[in-house]
Amino acid sequence: MRETLAAWRPAIDDAIADLLPREIDADYLEDFFGAPTYVYDPESIQRGLADPVWDLLDRGGKRWRAVLFLVLVEGFGEDPEELLAYACIPEILHNGTIIVDDVEDEAAIRRGEPALHRVYGEDVALNAGNALYFLPLKVLERDPGDLPAEARLAAYEMLTHELNRTHLGQGMDIAWHNERDVRISRAEYLEMCACKTGCLGRIVARLAAIVAGQSEAIERHAAAYAELTSVAFQIGDDILDVENSLGRAGDFGKEFGNDVREGKKTLLAIHALEEADPADAERLRGILGADTNTDEEIREALAILESAGSVEYARERALELAAEAREHVDALGVDPDTAEKLAAFTTFVIDRDA
Amino acid sequence: MRETLAAWRPAIDDAIADLLPREIDADYLEDFFGAPTYVYDPESIQRGLADPVWDLLDRGGKRWRAVLFLVLVEGFGEDPEELLAYACIPEILHNGTIIVDDVEDEAAIRRGEPALHRVYGEDVALNAGNALYFLPLKVLERDPGDLPAEARLAAYEMLTHELNRTHLGQGMDIAWHNERDVRISRAEYLEMCACKTGCLGRIVARLAAIVAGQSEAIERHAAAYAELTSVAFQIGDDILDVENSLGRAGDFGKEFGNDVREGKKTLLAIHALEEADPADAERLRGILGADTNTDEEIREALAILESAGSVEYARERALELAAEAREHVDALGVDPDTAEKLAAFTTFVIDRDA
Numbered sequence: 001m002r003e004t005l006a007a008w009r010p011a012i013d014d015a016i017a018d019l020l021p022r023e024i025d026a027d028y029l030e031d032f033f034g035a036p037t038y039v040y041d042p043e044s045i046q047r048g049l050a051d052p053v054w055d056l057l058d059r060g061g062k063r064w065r066a067v068l069f070l071v072l073v074e075g076f077g078e079d080p081e082e083l084l085a086y087a088c089i090p091e092i093l094h095n096g097t098i099i100v101d102d103v104e105d106e107a108a109i110r111r112g113e114p115a116l117h118r119v120y121g122e123d124v125a126l127n128a129g130n131a132l133y134f135l136p137l138k139v140l141e142r143d144p145g146d147l148p149a150e151a152r153l154a155a156y157e158m159l160t161h162e163l164n165r166t167h168l169g170q171g172m173d174i175a176w177h178n179e180r181d182v183r184i185s186r187a188e189y190l191e192m193c194a195c196k197t198g199c200l201g202r203i204v205a206r207l208a209a210i211v212a213g214q215s216e217a218i219e220r221h222a223a224a225y226a227e228l229t230s231v232a233f234q235i236g237d238d239i240l241d242v243e244n245s246l247g248r249a250g251d252f253g254k255e256f257g258n259d260v261r262e263g264k265k266t267l268l269a270i271h272a273l274e275e276a277d278p279a280d281a282e283r284l285r286g287i288l289g290a291d292t293n294t295d296e297e298i299r300e301a302l303a304i305l306e307s308a309g310s311v312e313y314a315r316e317r318a319l320e321l322a323a324e325a326r327e328h329v330d331a332l333g334v335d336p337d338t339a340e341k342l343a344a345f346t347t348f349v350i351d352r353d354a
Numbered sequence: 355m356r357e358t359l360a361a362w363r364p365a366i367d368d369a370i371a372d373l374l375p376r377e378i379d380a381d382y383l384e385d386f387f388g389a390p391t392y393v394y395d396p397e398s399i400q401r402g403l404a405d406p407v408w409d410l411l412d413r414g415g416k417r418w419r420a421v422l423f424l425v426l427v428e429g430f431g432e433d434p435e436e437l438l439a440y441a442c443i444p445e446i447l448h449n450g451t452i453i454v455d456d457v458e459d460e461a462a463i464r465r466g467e468p469a470l471h472r473v474y475g476e477d478v479a480l481n482a483g484n485a486l487y488f489l490p491l492k493v494l495e496r497d498p499g500d501l502p503a504e505a506r507l508a509a510y511e512m513l514t515h516e517l518n519r520t521h522l523g524q525g526m527d528i529a530w531h532n533e534r535d536v537r538i539s540r541a542e543y544l545e546m547c548a549c550k551t552g553c554l555g556r557i558v559a560r561l562a563a564i565v566a567g568q569s570e571a572i573e574r575h576a577a578a579y580a581e582l583t584s585v586a587f588q589i590g591d592d593i594l595d596v597e598n599s600l601g602r603a604g605d606f607g608k609e610f611g612n613d614v615r616e617g618k619k620t621l622l623a624i625h626a627l628e629e630a631d632p633a634d635a636e637r638l639r640g641i642l643g644a645d646t647n648t649d650e651e652i653r654e655a656l657a658i659l660e661s662a663g664s665v666e667y668a669r670e671r672a673l674e675l676a677a678e679a680r681e682h683v684d685a686l687g688v689d690p691d692t693a694e695k696l697a698a699f700t701t702f703v704i705d706r707d708a
Contacts, residue, residue, distance in 0.1 A: 033515075034515065037545060037552070038541040041538060044526040048525040048526075103476070103480065104477040122457070124532070127524050130521060134521060137514040138514060140511075141511045141514050149504065153503055153507040153510070156494075157494075157495045157510075160488060161495065164387055165387055167485035167488060167489075168485075171402035172399070175398035175402045177477070178478070184395060187392040188394075191391060191395070194391040194392060198391070
C-alpha cells in the first residue's frame with residue numbers, strides 16, 4: 001500500500017497544481033474562474049489561497065483519498081491517468097476541511113508545523129479552506145473526462161448529499177466537545193465518524209463509480225467499503241492516542257493522553273464509562289469533564305481505559321468494520337489485484353503507527 | 355419595494371423552515387439528510403445548527419435575495435408560490451456567508467445583537483455557516499419543482515461557478531484589509547464587489563432564469579442586472595458609512611467613520627487618495643494605515659473624503675451602475691409591472707438609509 005501511495009503522489013500533486021497553481025497570474029484566474037467584470041488582483045489570490053494551500057500540501061499528507069479513487073477507477077476498467085483531475089476532488093475537499101476544522105478546534109499544530117490559521121491568520125485560513133470546498137467542483141464543470149450529462153448531475157447530487165452529512169458529523173463532534181458530560185452512545189459516536197470522516201471516503205468511492213459508469217448497486221458497495229474503512233480509520237486514531245500514551249506515559253516531557261486531556265468522547269471512553277467498575281467510571285467521568293488535569297490524573301484515566309478492556313474492544317470493533325468493508329469489496333467484482341489493494345488499504349488504516 | 359419585501363417575508367420564512375425547521379428531530383434528519391448508518395443525535399443539530407441559524411434569521415434581514423428571485427420568476431411567467439423552495443437557496447447561502455464573514459472580520463455585532471460566534475462560539479458558528487453553504491443545494495436534489503435534468507445540472511454548474519468567485523472576492527477583501535497601504539485601483543475594488551456581493555446577486559438572477567427555462571441570453575441579462583445592482587448596493591453601503599458619520603460626527607458617544615477607522619479600502623478612499631491634494635492624500639493614507647486613530651483624526655479623514663468630492667463621485671458611480679442595470683432589465687422582455695419592480699429595486703438599494 002505504501003508503494004502505491006508513494007508512486008502516485010507526484011502525479012496527484014501535478015494534477016492539483018493544474019487546478020490551483022503554485023504561482024497565480026491573471027491568465028490562470030481568467031481561464032479557471034472566468035473573465036472578470038473589471039479586473040482581478042492575482043496578488044491577493046496568491047497570498048490568500050495558493051500560498052497557504054501549497055504550504056499545507058507540501059507539509060505531507062498521504063493523498064490516500066486520491067490514490068483510493070485511482071485504484072477504484074482502475075478496478076472499474078478505466079485508465080486512472082485520464083481521471084487524475086477527478087481524483088483531486090476528494091483530496092482538495094479533505095484539505096479544505098482540515099484547515100477549517102483546525103480553526104474550529106483551535107488546533108496549534110498540523111502536520112508538524114503551526115496550523116494554517118496560526119501562520120496566515122484566521123481570516124485568510126478560513127477563506128482558503130472554504131474556497132477549497134468549491135474549487136474542486138470546477139472539475140465537473142470543466143469536465144476533462146467528457147462525462148455524460150447524467151454522470152455530472154449524479155456527481156453534483158452525490159457531493160451535495162455527502163457534504164451535507166459531513167457538516168452534520170462535524171456539528172455532532174463540536175456539540176459533544178462543548179459538553180462536559182458524556183451522554184452519547186456508541187452508535188451515535190459511530191454515526192459521527194460515518195458522517196465526519198466517512199462521507200469524504202464515500203465521496204472518493206461514489207465519484208469513482210460515477211465517472212466509471214458503474215451501476216448504483218456497485219456505487220453502494222463501493223461507498224459502504226469506503227465508509228467502513230473511514231470509520232475503522234477513525235477508531236484506529238483513537239486507539240493510537242491511548243496506546244502510544246500507555247507506552248510512553250513515563251517519558252519525561254512528552255505530551256501523552258491528548259484525547260483524555262481534551263475530554264474527547266472517543267469510542268474507548270464511551271465503552272469504559274459503560275463497562276468499568278462504577279467507581280472507576282465515576283473517576284473517568286470526572287477526569288474527562290475537568291477543565292485541566294495533572295499528568296497523574298491522565299495516567300489514571302488511561303489505566304481505567306486499559307483495565308475496562310476498552311482498547312481491546314475498540315480494536316475488535318475496528319477489525320469487524322474492516323471485515324465488513326472487505327465483504328463489500330468482494331461484491332464489487334473487481335480483479336483480484338484491485339481487490340487485494342482495497343483490502344490492504346483497510347488493514348493499513350487500522351494498523352498504521354502514526 | 356418595501357411592501358413587496360414585507361408581503362413575501364412570512365412565506366419565505368416558512369419555506370426556509372421546511373428546509374431547516376426550528377425544532378430538529380430524528381424524522382426530519384432522516385427525511386432531509388437520508389437515513390443514518392447508525393443513529394443521529396438530533397440534540398447536537400438543534401443546538402449547533404437550527405438554534406444559531408434561526409437566531410440570526412429572527413433578528414431581521416430583508417430577505418431581498420429571495421424576493422428578487424420571486425419577482426424575477428413571476429416576470430418570467432412562473433407561479434412564484436410554486437418556487438419558494440428555490441428562492442431560499444440564495445437567501446440561505448447569504449446567511450451562511452455572513453456568519454463566516456463575521457468570524458473572518460472579527461465582527462462584534464450583527465443585526466443589532468452580538469455576532470453569532472460571540473453567542474455560540476466560533477466552532478459552532480463556523481460549522482453552522484458552512485453547513486448553510488450546502489444545505490440549500492438539497493433543494494436541487496429534492497427537486498420540488500420537478501425541473502428537467504438539464505436545468506438541475508445547469509443550476510449546479512452555475513452555483514459552482516458563482517460560489518468560487520464569491521471566495522475570490524472575499525479573498526481580495528481580506529488581503530487588502532491585512533495590508534497597511536492602499537495599492538489597489540478602482541477597477542480592482544469594483545471586481546471585489548462584483549465577486550463578493552455580486553455573485554450572490556447573480557445566483558438569484560441566474561437561478562430564476564434557469565428554473566423558469568429562460569434562454570442563456572436572458573440569463574446573462576438577468577445576471578448582469580443583479581450584479582450591477584449588488585455592486586451599486588455595496589457602494590451605497592460605503593457612502594452611507596461616510597454620510598452618516600459626517601452628519602453625526604459631533605454626537606457624543608456615537609461610533610462614526612467605521613470604514614475609515616478599520617482602514618477599509620472603499621471606492622471613496624481609493625478615489626480620494628488619487629484625487630485629493632497630495633498633502634491631503636498623504637494624510638489620509640497615514641490615517642487609513644494607522645493601527646488606531648483619535649476621533650479627531652477620523653473627522654479629518656472624513657473631511658478629506660468630502661473635499662476631494664469622493665462621496666459625490668461614489669454616488670455618481672452607483673447611479674451609473676444602476677442605469678446600466680436598468681438597461682439589462684429592458685432587455686429581459688418582462689411585463690412593465692415586473693420591469694418597474696426591478697428598477698425600483700435598484701433605486702432602493704442605493705437610496706436606502708440603513
